[in-house]
Amino acid sequence: MNSNRRELTGFVALLMMVLAALVPISALIFGLRILPEFGLVIYKEQFLAFFLTLCLVLTFMLKPAYSGAANDRVPWYDTLLIIATLGSGGYVAFWYHELVGMMGLITQDKVIVSAIGLVVLLEAARRLAGWTMVLVGLAALSYAFFGHLLSGMFETRNIPFERLLIYNYLGTDAVLGTPLYVAATIVTAFVLFGQVLFLVGGGDAISNFSFALMGKRRGGPAKVAVFSSALFGSLSGSASANVATTGMITIPMMKRVGYKDTQSGAIEAVASTGGLVLPPVMAATGFLMAEFLGVPYSTIALAAAIPALLFYLCVYLQVDLEAGKGGISAWESNELPSMMQSAKQVIPVALSFGVLLYVLFGMMQSPENSAFAATAATVVISLVVPAMRRSIIKYLTVLASAGEAVIFIAVMCAVAGLVVGCLGLTGLGSSLSQNLVAIAGGNVWLLLLFAALGCIVLGMGVPVTATYIILVILVGPALVQVGVNELSAHMFVFYFGTLSFLTPPVCLAVFVAASIAEANPWRTALYALRFAVIAYLIPFVFVFNDSFLMQGSVTGIVHAVLAGIVGVFLLAVSLVGHWVQPVHPLLRLVALVAGLLAFWVGATSWIVLLFTLLALVALYAWQRRNRVNTAIA
Template identity: 60%
Template sequence: MQDTNRVLNRPYRLISEVFAISLPIAAVIYSLQVLPRFGIIIYKEQYLTLFIAICVALSFLLKPAVKSMTRNTPPWYDIVGAVLALLVGGYIFLNYDQIVRSLGLITTDKVIVSVIGIVLLLEAARRHVGWTMVSVGLLALAYAYFGHYLSGMFETRVIRWDRLVTYNYLGTGAIFGTPVEVAATIVASFVVFGQVLFLVGGGSAISDFAFALMGRRKGGPAKVAILSSALFGSLSGSASANVATTGMLTIPMMRRVGYSAKRAGAVEAVASTGGLVLPPVMAATGFLMAEFLAIPYSAVAIAAAVPAILFFFCIYLQVHLESVKTSVAGADIEELPDLRDAAQRMIPVIVPFAILLWTLFGWNWNPAASAFTASFATIVMSVVIPSMRRPLKAYIQTFVEAGNTVVFIAIMCAIAGIVVGCLGLTGLGSSLSQNLIAVSGGSIWLLLILSAIGCIVLGMGVPVTATYIILVILIGPAFTQLGVSTLGAHMFIFYYGTLSFLTPPVCLSVFVAASIARSAPMATAVEALKLAVVAYIVPFAFVLNPAFLLGGTPVENGAAVLSGLASVSLISAGLVGFLVQCVSLPVRLVLVVVGIASFFVSNLHPALALVPVLILGALYGQQKLMGGGTSRAILNG
């Protein structure tokens, strides 16, 4: 993602700020259904068309065509692009009644606005993330148009180019479908919440509390990185951005207490990436999942809780065991904030989160309404509490930054919408799913392995939200045809799409962390794979055993959680080579193998969840008898 915006001169800066601030304001008005209360009714597509038009116009104003261009005034062709984007959006907005009544009739005006709109959208995407997503969109369009020249499973019917472009730009199942709708409502609301929270000191409060709580413990800075990066990652929705933000503080501190450069970078990269799958926010993808599955978001967040807990428990336990094994000390106490003061500073952060969670899970509000209510409460608190109070200009700038952040997400969702539209026209999704089932021979294990590889490969260099959207359409039906629950299938795709940020060769989170730690990227990636090993296992576990998503009986759910925690402990002890004392290499291999296998035993019978618990207890007891006082050190973490 290009992170260099133009520093515009005053007239253009004012225009761009007005556009940017209009996006979250529009999201509030539309999401809370303000206009219908005054008798004003607009189609969803009208709103989304205008929303994307403003996003594209902002992209042309703020993002230079070439990264090296640093002029403060947009060149004439960028101004033309921005104006065209607004004209296209305005034309569709004003004439949508007529357009929707004659959607099946292709006319010259529809073709012109569709072609211009798609070209401008692709160029806006190129300016944000380079050619990766643009290539995905162009490939989808090329396949839909030229697919009838192919043979076999990839052969399509003849699709005229005018039908192709109008379907994608004016239809309801492509660019302006569910992904963009979620981006322009729910995602925008949570971006506002995150920005407002950071404005009033929420970011520093979270960071200070993490340091005060964890910094003194063995390997404290690494544990701080896990806690703070998890919280930041869930809110920010970008693993790489999270690494760049929190890693600048946590990685140098880890290095000072004795962590190697590759280990410090790996801890930060894995924790930041894990934030994407951590409830209650789960970046943007959890909301999309709820929309696709037509279930409350609270159901998605509750289902994601156990896998996320196991993910972070694995990271934390490996860090702790490694710290005890190598005697890595905590941070210097003089560097750490006072715990009581840090806890008091967290109160203004906890209150908005409590409002968010209560309205979202307790009252089952729309996620956008919950986030906007929490944002409003945060602003009110900041006005009342002097230490949180900010100048009026700062609040305005926060909404501008929120709008600029939403632009990137909306553009990526729109490009993913092109792929969805082309797949819908060609029917490739269903045919590919049928062929995946045929190749796997009906074996759920082989299908999961093939799908996991596909998710990681297709997700490399592509934002996780876009990856999820594309892969759900492509391979999601294959899962359900083999009896996998739709929630399990979607969560599997989400997890493995996210893991592309950690999996070589294109592991963006690792690259950012390695650049901060000044370590070798591939060596850092290997360390990251060790820390994140459970994230590669648990999706298989919850597909085969819905109890890991809390989809079984209370006994089955409890057995899954128990076996999962014990399995993580066995795997972590095996990978680190330490529990109470050092573990020999043969025993380490046995622990890892037994730990992985133990993830799947509770699926056979809940009582079998006791097997990994007993094995762990036996090893711990045996080492405690041999090691004596060392066991007290391991518990002090």
């Protein structure tokens, strides 16, 4: 996200804060069904139009049109854009109940409103995320309009331009569709929870507890980065933003204790990116997945747990083994916070998360209601705990900061909805899926490779949420058609969309981390690929064995977890080349093969799992014996 932001003053600044505060307030009113209590029933699309209008107006107030534009006031052309936004969005928000009965009729007012609405949406996307998302949206519109001139699998029916505009802006399956609905309800609720948590000191509590817990271990700062970045990344929803936030602290510390600059940057980039797939929050994409699949979010969070934990286990083990290999010691204990003090500090934060998990999983409430409950609990806890208590002004202004934080994801989801609308209107989603299956000859492996490459390529420069939405429409049905479980197909697309943040040549998270570490970005990217190796492997694994997604019997799930742990240990030893002492290249190869066997075969065969476990034990015993003999000699 473009970080350039106007610094407004006076009445305009106050107006901006009020509008920003209305973003989470409107989500709260709609999510808790408050309006029907007063006899006012509105269409979902009316709320979404109001919500999107707020986000677009705030974008034009806060984000300059170009580098060097006025940074202390809203210029005349942005005022015109704001008026146009209020006109098009307000038309839908206040008169949708009259429009819905004659949506199929093409009228001049609907065409004009739709054209204006789509133009301001794409301009807002350009300011927030650059040209990439704009080009994706324009490509979708161009394909829907000119597709009838093509031939073969990409040929479409002739769609009048007026119909194209109205369908995408006013229809229920495009801009005002599921992606924006999730952003306006669930994502906004969780962003508000995160903002309130950080306001009352939750961020410092997590950071201090991470240092107290991990700092005294060898390679302590790197383990702090893994632990804290996982938690921050799950809440922030942006790998790059997470790197920029936590990396400013952890990367210099890792370099200070002895990690290479490239290693330090890679560790932070990988740990921050992994937060996007870590339950219970999983940024925004997990909520979208639940909506698309029509299942409770708790099902998605549980399914994502084993792959995410194996991912972080692999990163942690490699960090630890690198510390042993390089003789990297712990952080000086006198500079670390007290474990007792940091534990007391983190208990109120843990209570807030406890409320979130209890309402979500125990009471089986919706994700947005769970987040609102956790937010209320956090405010109550902060009023009881003196160190967390804040002034009333702070509690009110956090509404505005939450509203600002939502703008980016809301606009990106709206553009993604535009793409989904064009794909639905042209029928490309279903036809492309059938043709992909035909090209792959029904071969699941070939289709998975197509899907993985497509996710990574499309995800370069595109937010992970938008990548998931587009790819799951294009490729998801093809995977299901060849026999892949629907949940596995969605999770596969999700994982590889996320990995675009780490995969060259774009790898945004790596570039941010490398700049902080003052390291070569390409060497940093190579280290990042190695640290994140499990993230590239495990999607292929859970496609063929959904026990890794907590599907099936308890025995099968336990079997998969044990196999995953053994496989991760073997792969970490093989990749680093060190355990108790340096590992011979031939033994590294054996460990690599045994690790892959544990994942692919050991998860379904107890005999193979036992064999790989014995290989792990034998390697450790061999290393211990050689170290003792070396010490005696």
